[in-house]
Amino acid sequence: MKIAINLLPVVPGRAGGQEVYARGIVQGLLELDDLRHEVVLLTNQFNHDSWTEAPGITRHMVQVAGGGTFGRVWTEQRGLPRVLTTLGIDVVHSLAGAAVLMANCPNVVTIHDLLYLHDVTPFSAAQLWYRRLLVPHSARLAAHVVADSEFTRRDLIDRLHVPAAKVSTVPLGVGAWFRRLARATATGARWVAQRDRYRIREPFLFYVGTLSSHKNIEGLLRAVGRAASRGVHFDVVLAGPGQTPERIAQLRRVADEAGVAERLRPVGYVDVEDLVLFFNNAALHVLPSRFEGFGLTVIEAFACGCPVVASRRASIPELAGDAALLVDPDDIPAMADAICRIAQDAQLAARLRAAGLRRATRWTWMAAAQQLVEIYERCGAAGRRCAPRTRRKGALIST
Numbered sequence: 001m002k003i004a005i006n007l008l009p010v011v012p013g014r015a016g017g018q019e020v021y022a023r024g025i026v027q028g029l030l031e032l033d034d035l036r037h038e039v040v041l042l043t044n045q046f047n048h049d050s051w052t053e054a055p056g057i058t059r060h061m062v063q064v065a066g067g068g069t070f071g072r073v074w075t076e077q078r079g080l081p082r083v084l085t086t087l088g089i090d091v092v093h094s095l096a097g098a099a100v101l102m103a104n105c106p107n108v109v110t111i112h113d114l115l116y117l118h119d120v121t122p123f124s125a126a127q128l129w130y131r132r133l134l135v136p137h138s139a140r141l142a143a144h145v146v147a148d149s150e151f152t153r154r155d156l157i158d159r160l161h162v163p164a165a166k167v168s169t170v171p172l173g174v175g176a177w178f179r180r181l182a183r184a185t186a187t188g189a190r191w192v193a194q195r196d197r198y199r200i201r202e203p204f205l206f207y208v209g210t211l212s213s214h215k216n217i218e219g220l221l222r223a224v225g226r227a228a229s230r231g232v233h234f235d236v237v238l239a240g241p242g243q244t245p246e247r248i249a250q251l252r253r254v255a256d257e258a259g260v261a262e263r264l265r266p267v268g269y270v271d272v273e274d275l276v277l278f279f280n281n282a283a284l285h286v287l288p289s290r291f292e293g294f295g296l297t298v299i300e301a302f303a304c305g306c307p308v309v310a311s312r313r314a315s316i317p318e319l320a321g322d323a324a325l326l327v328d329p330d331d332i333p334a335m336a337d338a339i340c341r342i343a344q345d346a347q348l349a350a351r352l353r354a355a356g357l358r359r360a361t362r363w364t365w366m367a368a369a370q371q372l373v374e375i376y377e378r379c380g381a382a383g384r385r386c387a388p389r390t391r392r393k394g395a396l397i398s399t
Contacts (some may be wrong), residue, residue, distance in 0.1 A: 001037040002037065002038045002040065002088055002252060003039050003090065003091050003092075003380075004041075004087065004092040005025070005093050005095070006092060006094040007022055007041055007042055007043050007047060007095070008044050008072055008076055008080075009072060009095065010044075011044075011134055012050045018112075019157045019219070021180060024093050024172060024365040024368070025365065025368060025369055025372065026057070027365050028370075030054055030057065036194035037054055038057075039056060040057075040087060040089065041057065041058070042062055042080070043060065044072075045061060045063055048061045062080065063075070068126070069088075069126045069127065076094075076098065076100055081102040083176070084104065089105050090106075090383070091106050091143075091380045091383070092107055093109070093110070093372065094110070094378065096110070099142045101137060105236065105383055106143035106144075106383030108135075108142060108372075108375055109141065109142045109144075110148070110170075111135060111139060111152065111209055113293025113315075115255075116128060116131040119213075119291060136160055139160045140162070144168065145162055145166055145167045147168070147169050148170070148172055148293050149293060149319075150169050151165050151314055152293045152294075168219050170371045171294070171363055172296050172368060173365030174302075174360055174364070175272070175365060177276060178275075178276055178279070178300045178303040179304065180303075180304055180357065181280045182303075186280040186281055191281060194267075194274055198267050201235045202235075203235075203283035204237050205232055205234040205236050205284055206237050206284070206285050206301075206306070207220065207236070207238050207240075207287070207288075208237070208285070211243060211247050211251070212244055216256045216288040216289055216290050217238065219330065219332060220288045221258050222332045223288070223335035223339060224260050224339065225258025226333060226336035228258075228259060228260055228263075230340055234283065234343070235264075236264050237265045238264070239268070239278060240268075240269065241268075243266050248266050252264060254319075276304060282301075282306050283343065283349075284308065284309060285297065285298070285301035285309075286308075286343050287309075287311060288310075288311055289316070290314075292315050292316055294313055294319070295310070295314075295320075296317045298316060298320055299362075302323060302324075302356030302359050303356075305353045307324075307348075308324035309335065310327075311327065311329040312327060313328075313329060321355075323355035325341065325352070329342075
């Protein structure tokens with residue numbers, strides 16, 4: 001069977017969780033001992049060189065019409081069906097919520113969350129248009145829908161009325177590179193360079209993700225300010241894409257009001273090797289989000305032995321279990337109290353580290369890939385292959 005993985009939405013360094021998901025799935029496929037199928041990575045001109053080929057896995061570049069959402073969606077919906085047919089694809093898996101609706105073969109689509117049905121404020125007009133138009137149609141027309149968490153699976157069934165038998169929960173994985181480092185490695189020259197570059201004072205609190213409104217960074221800063229009033233002081237290190245000057249200025253104003261302006265350390269996009277160093281050196285990781293479809297940074301922190309304070313909303317309790325302190329993200333005193341407890345109770349911090357390390361072993365990208373291959377096989381057996389045909393003039397493909 002020939003399986004296509006649609007990587008058109010992935011722009012290195014800009015796609016955030018989508019890129020992590022895509023790279024994790026491909027890595028998981030590479031780790032499978034018995035991958036019996038050919039996998040084609042459908043790349044674009046922006047990410048093609050960042051993907052490598054391996055036995056059974058090849059690349060095929062599709063020229064995206066422009067670099068924005070509209071150009072990419074146009075290419076996916078108008079150009080990709082011809083590409084799939086030309087390549088003789090049996091199943092196509094789209095990773096970012098939108099299936100290739102006119103494909104002549106079965107679609108598998110991952111819908112990470114339905115945030116846009118809960119809260120529109122994090123989205124631009126183009127992003128809302130994309131989700132409102134394509135996500136419901138994709139859920140209806142796809143041969144199978146993949147959700148990252150049981151929370152999202154239930155949301156898809158309840159809000160988009162997707163038949164339960166058509167939706168599978170395939171949890172994300174935590175890469176093997178996320179691990180507890182030896183002290184000498186964790187505090188070595190590379191870490192010292194990062195710490196000094198951003199003027200980070202230890203102990204520090206670590207957040208990874210976008211700065212969208214639902215992530216509740218304002219609430220985190222207010223909680224850190226309240227903790228400071230109790231004598232517990234942390235630098236607040238924010239890592240992730242989309243740290244525009246305007247957004248950082250907004251957060252600095254909130255930090256100033258909370259009395260912790262001098263503690264804010266936005267470091268922007270961090271590569272995986274440095275991310276592991278940050279998790280290993282942080283006193284704790286906080287995920288104060290009001291909504292998550294999964295919450296991958298929780299288990300990444302677990303795997304690095306970093307204590308976690310997290311929101312008790314949406315999917316996060318599924319991941320955290322009893323290995324993190326869970327709080328209402330809008331209860332600032334409770335969040336501050338959880339931060340102070342970890343700072344002041346060494347036994348609690350040690351218990352959370354140990355529990356997190358144990359819990360992180362539940363999720364691997366190879367396990368996720370194995371579940372996906374079983375879904376591909378079921379869909380491929382039930383569907384019909386995109387019959388190869390002669391390439392037509394004007395097709396948006398290249399090799």
